[in-house]
Amino acid sequence: MEYLSSLNEPQHEAVVTTEGPCMLIAGAGSGKTRVLTYRIAHLIREHNVEPFQILALTFTNKAAREMRERIEEVVGNEARNVWMGTFHSIFARILRFESDKIGYPQNFTIYDTDDSKTLIRQIVKEMELDDKQYKVNMVLSRISSAKNRLMSWQQYQADPITQSDDEQAMRPKLGLIYQRYVERCFLAGAMDFDDLLFNTNVLLRDHPDVLNKYQHRFRYVLVDEFQDTNISQYLITRKLSAVHRNICVVGDDAQSIYAFRGADIQNILNFEKDFPETKVIKLEQNYRSTQNIVNAANSVIYKNKGQLQKNVWTQNAPGAKIPLVRANSDAEEGKLVANSIFEAKASDGLKNAEIAVLYRTNSQSRSIEEALRKNNIKYKIVGGLSFYQRKEIKDLLAYLRMIVNPDDEQAFRRCINLPKRGIGPGSVDKILVNAFDNGKRLWDSLQEAGTFLKGKAGSSVENFVTLIKRCQMENTRKDAFEVANFTAKNSGLLKELYEDKTIEGLSRYENVQELLNAVKEFTDNPENEDKSLNAFLQDVALVTDMDNKDKKEDKDTVTLMTIHMSKGLEFRYVYLVGMEEDLFPSQMMLSSREDLEEERRLFYVAITRAKERLHLSYASTRYRFGNIRNCEPSRFLNDIDSEYIDISKSGSKRQPAVRMGSYTGQFVRSMREDGKRQRAQEVHVKKKPPVRSASSGAADFKADDTTHLQEGMKVEHQKFGIGSVRKIDESGGNRKAVVDFDGTGEKTLLLSFAKLKIHG
DNA sequence: GCGTAACCTGTTTTT
DNA sequence: CAGGTTACGC
Numbered sequence: 001m002e003y004l005s006s007l008n009e010p011q012h013e014a015v016v017t018t019e020g021p022c023m024l025i026a027g028a029g030s031g032k033t034r035v036l037t038y039r040i041a042h043l044i045r046e047h048n049v050e051p052f053q054i055l056a057l058t059f060t061n062k063a064a065r066e067m068r069e070r071i072e073e074v075v076g077n078e079a080r081n082v083w084m085g086t087f088h089s090i091f092a093r094i095l096r097f098e099s100d101k102i103g104y105p106q107n108f109t110i111y112d113t114d115d116s117k118t119l120i121r122q123i124v125k126e127m128e129l130d131d132k133q134y135k136v137n138m139v140l141s142r143i144s145s146a147k148n149r150l151m152s153w154q155q156y157q158a159d160p161i162t163q164s165d166d167e168q169a170m171r172p173k174l175g176l177i178y179q180r181y182v183e184r185c186f187l188a189g190a191m192d193f194d195d196l197l198f199n200t201n202v203l204l205r206d207h208p209d210v211l212n213k214y215q216h217r218f219r220y221v222l223v224d225e226f227q228d229t230n231i232s233q234y235l236i237t238r239k240l241s242a243v244h245r246n247i248c249v250v251g252d253d254a255q256s257i258y259a260f261r262g263a264d265i266q267n268i269l270n271f272e273k274d275f276p277e278t279k280v281i282k283l284e285q286n287y288r289s290t291q292n293i294v295n296a297a298n299s300v301i302y303k304n305k306g307q308l309q310k311n312v313w314t315q316n317a318p319g320a321k322i323p324l325v326r327a328n329s330d331a332e333e334g335k336l337v338a339n340s341i342f343e344a345k346a347s348d349g350l351k352n353a354e355i356a357v358l359y360r361t362n363s364q365s366r367s368i369e370e371a372l373r374k375n376n377i378k379y380k381i382v383g384g385l386s387f388y389q390r391k392e393i394k395d396l397l398a399y400l401r402m403i404v405n406p407d408d409e410q411a412f413r414r415c416i417n418l419p420k421r422g423i424g425p426g427s428v429d430k431i432l433v434n435a436f437d438n439g440k441r442l443w444d445s446l447q448e449a450g451t452f453l454k455g456k457a458g459s460s461v462e463n464f465v466t467l468i469k470r471c472q473m474e475n476t477r478k479d480a481f482e483v484a485n486f487t488a489k490n491s492g493l494l495k496e497l498y499e500d501k502t503i504e505g506l507s508r509y510e511n512v513q514e515l516l517n518a519v520k521e522f523t524d525n526p527e528n529e530d531k532s533l534n535a536f537l538q539d540v541a542l543v544t545d546m547d548n549k550d551k552k553e554d555k556d557t558v559t560l561m562t563i564h565m566s567k568g569l570e571f572r573y574v575y576l577v578g579m580e581e582d583l584f585p586s587q588m589m590l591s592s593r594e595d596l597e598e599e600r601r602l603f604y605v606a607i608t609r610a611k612e613r614l615h616l617s618y619a620s621t622r623y624r625f626g627n628i629r630n631c632e633p634s635r636f637l638n639d640i641d642s643e644y645i646d647i648s649k650s651g652s653k654r655q656p657a658v659r660m661g662s663y664t665g666q667f668v669r670s671m672r673e674d675g676k677r678q679r680a681q682e683v684h685v686k687k688k689p690p691v692r693s694a695s696s697g698a699a700d701f702k703a704d705d706t707t708h709l710q711e712g713m714k715v716e717h718q719k720f721g722i723g724s725v726r727k728i729d730e731s732g733g734n735r736k737a738v739v740d741f742d743g744t745g746e747k748t749l750l751l752s753f754a755k756l757k758i759h760g
Numbered sequence: 761g762c763g764t765a766a767c768c769t770g771t772t773t774t775t
Numbered sequence: 776c777a778g779g780t781t782a783c784g785c
Contacts, residue, residue: 059775088775113774137770193775260773361772383774417761424761457761542775564773586772602773624771627776 003038003074007031014281015039018047018220021241021275023268024250027312028297028608029288029570032250036224037067039248040082041074043220051081055218055240057233058086059225059258061543063568067224080527083218087233088193089542091200094214095191096538101207102199107405107534109190110541114389115410116140116181116192123180133171143178147194148230148262150201153179187435188409188442197232204239215243225567226251226271230262238274245275253308254301257564257602259594268308286312288570288611290319296614296644297607303639304597321646324579324637325617330364333619334371337575340615341558342375344573352378354572356559358606360584363624364577365560372558382561388540392497392508393515397540399487403471404534406443419496421460427453431461467491480536481523484516563606574610579618580631603636616645 004012011031014024015038026032040056043049058064064085072079083090092110099106111119117136120143124134146156156162157175166174185191191199204211221241223229226249229237241247249271256265272278286294294314301307325340327333337357344350357368357379365381372379387393398414405411409432417423430452435445449461467490475483488494497509522539523531559571578584585599607614618633637645713725723740 061775086775196775258774261775363771420762422761426761562773588772623776 003041007035007038008285010281010283011035014283015042017279017281018043019246021245021271021278022248023226023271023278023280024248024283025280025308025310026250026252026283027286027310028252028255028604029286029294029314030283030312031287032224032252032283033063033067033070033568035283036222036250037070037074040067040071040079040222044075044078049219051078052083053217053219054082054084054222055090055220056082056084056222057090057224057237058084059228060568061086061089063224064089086542087229087236088196091236092196092538092542095196095199095203098203098207098210101210102203103186104191104199105189105405105407107189109188109401109405109408109411110196110538111185111190111192111410112389112541113140113193114394115190118410118413119184120177120181123177123184127173127177127180129173129177134173134177138171139174139177142174143181144194145262146178147198148232150198150232150235153182184409187407189405189407190410194232197230197236200236201232204236211239214240219244219246221247223247223249224251225255227253227256227265227268228258228263229267230264231267232262234264234267234270247275254304254310254601255567255605255608257567257598257605259598260589282310284311284313286314286608287316289314289608290316290612292319292321292644293607293610293614296322296640297604299641299644300600300607300636300639301604304600320613322614322616322640322644323646324650325615326633326650327617327619328621330367330578330619330622331370333577333617334367334369335374336617337368337577337615338371338375338377340575341372341377341573344613350572352556352558355575356561356566356569356571356573356609357575357577358561358563358566358609359576359578360563360586360602361578362562364583367623368560368577377558378556379558379560382559383565387511387514388543390508390511392493392512396484396488396491396493396512396515397537399471399491399493400484400533400537402468403475403483403487404537406446406468406472407441409442412442412446415491416461416464419492421464422456423460423464424457427457427461475533479523479531480533481516481519483533484519484536488512488516563602566609567605570609570611572611573613573615574606575615575617576606577617578622579616579634579637580622581634583622583631584634585636600636600639603639618650 004015007015011034014022014035018039024032024035026035036056040054043054044051056064056067058067068079068082068084071082085093095102095104096106096108099108117140120136120139121131124131124136124139146153146162151159151162153175156178163172163175166172185195204214218240221237221244223237228251237247237249251268253265253268256263259265272280289297291314294312294316298312325333325336327336341355344355345352359365359368362383369379369381388397395414395418398411398418401408401411402415413428416428427449431445431449432442434440434449434452435442438445446461446465449465450458453461470490471483471487474486478486494509494512497505497512500506500508518540519536522528522536528535528539563576584603585596589595589599616637618631618637620631621628622631623629633650711725711728714723726740
């Protein structure tokens with residue numbers, strides 16, 4: 001029980017109040033994660049609860065992983081058996097187990113947003129609707145919000161409100177698109193992200209035996225970031241905890257920033273109604289930030305109406321005022337931030353890892369990246385373009401999906417003619433029409449394609465089917481890595497990339513190898529019991545970031561990310577850039593008061609990430625979508641009480657530059673608003689964005705053929721430097737070399753992937 | 761069916 | 776700007 005002594009009174013109460021419903025209102029920096037992990041540890045250690053009886057739900061993989069690690073520190077290995085994960089991953093797991101009950105195959109595919117969009121695009125086309133009236137993003141968001149409110153397509157079509165809404169908005173067929181979309185997903189054996197929650201609700205609603213089983217299994221239910229749950233998620237947790245009623249929700253209404261995807265603060269009010277015996281505990285002492293930061297944050301959130309009563313305070317040192325800095329351009333803002341980081345490191349002895357740069361939109365990262373690179377400051381980007389969204393990665397994944405679920409329409413479309421086999425859109429349509437018109441599965445239609453496709457296309461499809469069958473055969477007796485390897489080689493994908501000797505081609509080839517490495521890591525990880533391809537694909541579909549990569553790479557890096565991604569994290573120094581009207585608050589969000597308040601909560605989240613120092617900046621011109629735009633300082637800057645902010649560096653009287661005429665190359669001539677000329681100003685460097693994958697730079701390092709590698713030879717590795725070969729190990733089907741690197745010591749390298757040069 | 765060039769269009773946050 | 780789609784000639 002020694003861990004309890006470090007807690008303050010409400011924290012202590014929150015840990016030991018294990019029985020009955022409980023709601024923790026946890027202010028920013030109040031030690032929420034600590035309380036949650038201790039609570040779970042306490043259940044296991046003091047109440048003899050079996051780990052598998054505990055269900056703990058988070059929003060991000062990162063939060064789940066962090067919590068698991070911290071519980072492990074207290075209770076050891078047992079922590080592994082706690083049902084802990086994101087809503088989506090936990091319920092995907094349960095759905096897989098119970099898939100037959102709702103008519104889905106056990107190996108169902110999870111469609112990512114791209115798959116969903118492609119499918120909607122196709123449906124709109126097939127229905128011969130105007131794609132300008134039915135814009136993909138709009139259609140998808142309507143469908144998504146319906147699903148999040150648990151409205152089926154039948155209900156959607158029958159509901160007079162949605163119908164009249166759609167008619168007034170000139171898109172009366174939306175209900176039909178919704179229907180078709182659901183039907184096509186079902187035929188393909190696929191669920192999108194929203195379906196994972198929607199179908200879990202259906203499963204628990206229509207199958208009392210299943211509900212009963214899980215209700216009794218989960219004696220304790222915990223929900224993190226409760227303010228961000230939508231109705232669909234809330235209903236699931238409510239049902240699951242209806243028997244034992246030991247449900248603990250943790251949240252902070254001031255940090256609710258996901259209303260745009262259906263999160264509903266009402267859930268907090270509903271909770272007290274649904275569980276009238278709820279014990280409410282408020283954690284109000286902030287341990288994270290200086291007084292100045294806490295006060296500034298409070299002064300901001302105070303501008304919102306209708307927050308829950310809460311008084312966040314701190315005993316920490318007063319700290320410095322918040323500097324507000326104005327730059328002439330986004331590029332200059334980057335420079336100022338980079339310089340400030342450089343100085344902070346020198347004078348305050350900060351490490352890169354203690355610094356974060358936060359922004360509203362992913363596209364803002366560019367100017368910061370360029371400045372940091374010029375200053376030789378190492379950085380990493382969290383989120384943004386994910387590794388798994390790259391074309392070559394999605395291509396190989398499409399093959400793997402096809403092996404596991406050969407009815408997966410989107411995977412089929414992606415890989416049927418890749419590499420080129422002479423199967424064009426005409427043949428693809430015939431195959432699909434043959435399936436849909438005759439009520440057949442896609443896979444069956446593919447297998448009989450020889451009967452209705454003549455010539456080259458027909459025989460190509462037959463070869464494709466044979467290829468998939470061979471891979472499936474492998475899949476019945478080999479682990480994910482071996483199957484993926486087999487598929488990459490036999491599909492011709494790897495060969496095609498290998499033959500592409502352009503810089504981009506090499507990089508794509510490296511990326512595919514990187515994916516194979518990721519599969520290898522997955523199968524090598526002792527925590528993964530199921531090493532099948534199916535298990536790997538499940539995992540990958542719900543992992544959005546590459547943080548498992550970051551672990552191995554350089555750890556001491558400045559973190560760049562959106563404010564959304566930063567929730568739950570903390571840094572000694574935080575640079576919040578782009579404090580400009582229209583950008584933050586975002587122009588697109590300003591249609592209602594509620595929207596503005598959500599943006600303000602986002603500002604609150606950003607401020608409260610900082611422990612010691614918060615640095616605000618804005619640019620008066622910004623390069624966006626190929627245009628220079630003038631920017632005004634954000635209205636949010638006025639929300640901070642003036643005693644907490646230092647505006648001495650923001651008061652430059654220079655007029656913002658205005659774009660004049662067209663530009664070519666790197667510079668633009670600009671003019672002041674008063675008509676006087678200003679010197680040419682650097683606005684944008686026309687360069688490709690930096691390669692962000694873990695294998696960046698790999699293209700410069702061409703590996704040698706290692707077939708003749710022998711013991712005792714000297715080799716060079718891109719990352720580990722020079723070393724000598726100790727042993728060559730050919731067991732287990734993989735050729736591996738044990739290399740003793742000067743400095744880093746012995747490493748075992750997979751020769752098929754390791755980037756090795758033979759030295760001298 | 762394939763390859764290229766011209767054209768078009770988005771422009772927010774995430775599982 | 777960058778990525779996706781269309782039109783067109785082979």
